[in-house]
Amino acid sequence: MKYMDEYRDADAARRCADQIRRLVTKPWKIMEICGGQTHAIMKFGLDEMLPKNITLIHGPGCPVCVTPVELINKAIEIASRPDVIFCSFGDMLRVPGTHRDLFSVKAAGGDVRIVYSPIDAVALARQNPDKQVVFFAVGFETTAPANAMAVYEAHKEKLANFSILVSHVLVPPAIEAILSSPTNQVQGFLAAGHVCAVMGYTEYEPIANKYRVPIVVTGFEPLDILHGVYMCLKQLEEGRAEVENPYARCVRREGNVQAQKLIRDIFCVVPRKWRGIGEIPQSGLGLREPYRSFDAETRFGVAGYTVEESSECISGIILQGIKKPVECPAFGTKCTPEHPLGATMVSSEGACAAYYRYRKIKRDT
Amino acid sequence: MNPANDFALQCPLPLRDYPVITMAHGGGGLLQHKLLENLFWPAFQNPLLAEEHDGAVAVLGDKPLAFTTDSYVVRPLFFPGGNIGTLAINGTVNDLCMCGARPKYLSAGFILEEGVSMETLWRIVQSMKSAAEESNVQIVTGDIKVVDKGKGDELYINTAGIGVVEAQALSPSRVQPGDAILLSGDVGRHGVAIMAVREGLDFETTIESDCAPLVEPVMKLIGSGVEVHCMRDLTRGGMATTLAEIARKSGFRIHIEEKAVSVAEGVRGACEMLGLDPLYVANEGRFVAFVAARDADRALSVLRSEPSCADASLCGSVLAENNPIVTLKNNIGSTRILDMLMGEQLPRIC
Numbered sequence: 001m002k003y004m005d006e007y008r009d010a011d012a013a014r015r016c017a018d019q020i021r022r023l024v025t026k027p028w029k030i031m032e033i034c035g036g037q038t039h040a041i042m043k044f045g046l047d048e049m050l051p052k053n054i055t056l057i058h059g060p061g062c063p064v065c066v067t068p069v070e071l072i073n074k075a076i077e078i079a080s081r082p083d084v085i086f087c088s089f090g091d092m093l094r095v096p097g098t099h100r101d102l103f104s105v106k107a108a109g110g111d112v113r114i115v116y117s118p119i120d121a122v123a124l125a126r127q128n129p130d131k132q133v134v135f136f137a138v139g140f141e142t143t144a145p146a147n148a149m150a151v152y153e154a155h156k157e158k159l160a161n162f163s164i165l166v167s168h169v170l171v172p173p174a175i176e177a178i179l180s181s182p183t184n185q186v187q188g189f190l191a192a193g194h195v196c197a198v199m200g201y202t203e204y205e206p207i208a209n210k211y212r213v214p215i216v217v218t219g220f221e222p223l224d225i226l227h228g229v230y231m232c233l234k235q236l237e238e239g240r241a242e243v244e245n246p247y248a249r250c251v252r253r254e255g256n257v258q259a260q261k262l263i264r265d266i267f268c269v270v271p272r273k274w275r276g277i278g279e280i281p282q283s284g285l286g287l288r289e290p291y292r293s294f295d296a297e298t299r300f301g302v303a304g305y306t307v308e309e310s311s312e313c314i315s316g317i318i319l320q321g322i323k324k325p326v327e328c329p330a331f332g333t334k335c336t337p338e339h340p341l342g343a344t345m346v347s348s349e350g351a352c353a354a355y356y357r358y359r360k361i362k363r364d365t
Numbered sequence: 366m367n368p369a370n371d372f373a374l375q376c377p378l379p380l381r382d383y384p385v386i387t388m389a390h391g392g393g394g395l396l397q398h399k400l401l402e403n404l405f406w407p408a409f410q411n412p413l414l415a416e417e418h419d420g421a422v423a424v425l426g427d428k429p430l431a432f433t434t435d436s437y438v439v440r441p442l443f444f445p446g447g448n449i450g451t452l453a454i455n456g457t458v459n460d461l462c463m464c465g466a467r468p469k470y471l472s473a474g475f476i477l478e479e480g481v482s483m484e485t486l487w488r489i490v491q492s493m494k495s496a497a498e499e500s501n502v503q504i505v506t507g508d509i510k511v512v513d514k515g516k517g518d519e520l521y522i523n524t525a526g527i528g529v530v531e532a533q534a535l536s537p538s539r540v541q542p543g544d545a546i547l548l549s550g551d552v553g554r555h556g557v558a559i560m561a562v563r564e565g566l567d568f569e570t571t572i573e574s575d576c577a578p579l580v581e582p583v584m585k586l587i588g589s590g591v592e593v594h595c596m597r598d599l600t601r602g603g604m605a606t607t608l609a610e611i612a613r614k615s616g617f618r619i620h621i622e623e624k625a626v627s628v629a630e631g632v633r634g635a636c637e638m639l640g641l642d643p644l645y646v647a648n649e650g651r652f653v654a655f656v657a658a659r660d661a662d663r664a665l666s667v668l669r670s671e672p673s674c675a676d677a678s679l680c681g682s683v684l685a686e687n688n689p690i691v692t693l694k695n696n697i698g699s700t701r702i703l704d705m706l707m708g709e710q711l712p713r714i715c
Binding site: 004008010013014042043044045046048049094103104106107108116222337356357358 | 383385386387388389564566633637639695696697698699700701702704707708
C-alpha cells in the first residue's frame with residue numbers, strides 16, 4: 001500500500017540499522033514519547049535491530065494511561081444518567097474507574113456509544129434534542145483540534161444539549177517533567193509526529209536548549225522510527241542538542257496554523273492531573289470562557305470528585321526508563337492485559353501491553 | 366509536584382469478572398472463552414462438547430453426522446456482499462463443512478421485532494432461499510417469534526444444521542508437528558465491510574464482505590485424498606484468534622508468515638486508519654486447513670482450482686514444540702506472538 005509499504009521495507013530497515021551500528025560508540029537512552037511508536041517498535045521488533053547499548057525508553061504518550069481514575073469515575077457517573085448519550089473513542093471503554101468501567105455502564109442500560117469523531121457526537125446531539133450528549137474528550141494535542149471543532153459547531157448551532165468531558169494533556173510539559181526529575185535517564189527524545197503535525201515543533205526548541213537534549217520529530221512506520229533513532233543518536237554522538245525534523249512529509253516547523261488557532265479559540269492552558277504523576281502545572285487544556293457552558297463537569301456537577309490512587313505497580317519507574325516492563329516481577333505473571341495491575345498494561349498503547357502483545361520469541365524461526 | 370511522588374504511575378485492578386454480561390463477552394476473545402470455560406462447559410459437559418469444534422460429530426446408527434448451531438444478530442441487516450439471511454445460511458453451512466461434513470438440512474428460527482417491514486423480511490428470506498440452493502441444503506424446519514417494538518433489533522435469526530461427515534475426524538487434537546497450514550484467501554473483509562456501513566465510513570472503493578459458502582472447496586479438498594487434520598473458518602476474532610484456539614487445544618506452536626497472509630488494499634487502509642489488526646477481523650468465507658506436510662502442495666493446487674479460493678496460500682506450519690502459542694514472522698523479519706484478545710478490538714484514540 002502506498003506510503004506504507006515503502007516505510008516497512010525490510011532491506012531499507014536493515015540498512016538503516018547497519019548505519020546506526022556503525023555510528024554508535026557508547027551507550028545511549030532515547031525515549032519515544034508516543035504510545036503508537038512504542039507499539040510499532042514492539043510489533044516490528046525494531047528494538048532488536050538496534051545495538052545492545054542503545055535503550056529505548058517508552059514515554060507517557062498514551063492518553064488512556066495518563067487519564068486519572070477520577071476522570072473515569074466522572075465519565076461513569078455521567079454516562080449512568082438516563083438522560084445522557086455518552087460518546088467515547090473505543091479504547092476508553094475498558095479503562096476501569098474505582099468500581100467499574102464504561103462497558104459495565106452500557107451493560108446496565110447506560111447509553112454509551114463508540115464514535116470515531118467528536119463531530120459524530122455533535123450530530124447525535126442534533127438528532128436527539130431531548131437527550132444530553134456528552135463526548136469524552138481525551139488525548140494529546142492530536143485530538144484537540146477535532147474536539148475544538150465539535151465545541152465550535154455546537155456553539156454556532158446553539159446546541160444546548162451537547163457538552164464535553166475534557167481531559168486534554170500536552171506533550172512539552174510532560175517532557176519537562178521527565179527531564180527535571182532527579183532520577184531522569186533520558187538523553188534524547190523522539191517527538192510524536194502527529195502531535196507535531198498539529199503543533200509544529202517550535203515549542204520543543206527551548207526545551208532542547210535548556211536541557212541540552214536532542215529532540216527528533218518522528219513518524220510511526222518502522223523506517224520512520226529507525227531514521228528518527230539514527231538522527232537522535234547522531235546528535236548525541238556529535239554532542240549537538242537540536243530539534244530536527246526528518247518527518248517532513250507530514251510536519252512543518254510552524255505546524256497546522258489553522259488547527260492551532262481553533263485550539264486557542266476554544267481551549268486555554270490549565271493545570272492537569274496525570275494518572276500516577278499528579279498535577280503538572282500548565283500541562284493540559286480546558287474550555288475557555290465563552291465555551292465553558294459546554295463543560296460536562298460543571299453541567300453534571302461532578303467537578304469536585306477526587307480519588308486517591310494507590311501505588312502497587314512500577315509503571316512510573318518504567319516510564320522513566322529505569323526498568324523495562326519485562327524486569328517487573330509481575331510482568332506476564334500477576335500482571336497481564338487480562339489482569340492488569342497498571343495503566344500501562346490496560347491501554348492498547350501502554351508500554352507494558354505492547355511488550356506483552358508483541359513479546360518476541362528469542363528462538364530463530 | 367512532590368518529587369517523591371514523581372511517576373508513581375499505577376491504576377486500580379481493571380474488571381475481568383464482570384457481574385453482568387457486557388458486549389465484550391460476545392467478542393470471541395478471552396472474556397468469551399472464560400464464560401464458556403467457567404459457566405457453560407461445566408454445566409453441559411460431555412465428550413462431544415469437549416472437542417470445542419465448530420460443530421459436534423456423533424455416530425448415529427452407522428453414519429457419522431455433524432450438528433451445529435449459530436445465531437445471527439448482525440447490524441445493519443444489509444451490507445455490501447450480503448445480508449443477515451445469507452450469513453445465517455452460509456455461517457451454519459460453513460461450520461458443518463469445518464467438521465468435514467456435507468451439509469444437508471437446516472432449521473431457521475426468526476425473532477422478529479414488531480414493526481419490521483414485510484419487504485425487509487421478504488428480501489432476507491429470498492436471499493436465504495438462494496444461499497440454501499447454492500449449497501444444496503434444505504431448510505426443513507423453523508420457528509417464528511415476535512417481540513415488542515424496542516425489544517429486538519428488527520430481526521435475529523438462528524439456524525442449526527445437520528450434515529453427513531465425509532472426512533476422517535477433523536479436530537485440533539489431530540494437528541501434528543510438521544502440518545502445513547493453508548489459508549483459503551485474503552482476510553478481514555467481512556468485519557471491515559460491516560464496520561464501514563455501520564459507522565458510515567466512506568472509502569474510495571466499497572469493501573464487500575467475503576460471505577460465501579465453503580462447501581465446494583472443502584468437499585474438493587476432502588475428496589482429493591489429501592490428509593486433512595483440522596479445518597476452521599475464520600469468523601469472530603479472525604485468523605489470529607482461530608489459530609490461538611487451535612494451538613491451545615493441540616498443544617503445539619503454530620508459526621505463520623505474514624507475507625503469505627493476503628489482505629486487500631482497502632481493508633489494510635481501513636484497518637490502519639482505525640487502529641485495527643486485520644488478523645483479528647472477522648471473515649465469513651475464509652478458512653484454514655491443517656494438512657499433512659507431504660500433501661501441502663497438492664492441497665494448495667486443489668484449493669486454488671476453486672474460484673473462491675484462487676488466492677489460497679501456504680501461510681505457515683505447526684512446529685515440533687510443546688508450546689501452545691501462535692507466532693507471526695512479519696515482513697521486516699522479526700517474530701511476535703499472536704495472542705487472543707480480551708474481547709472485540711476497539712478503535713484507538715489516535
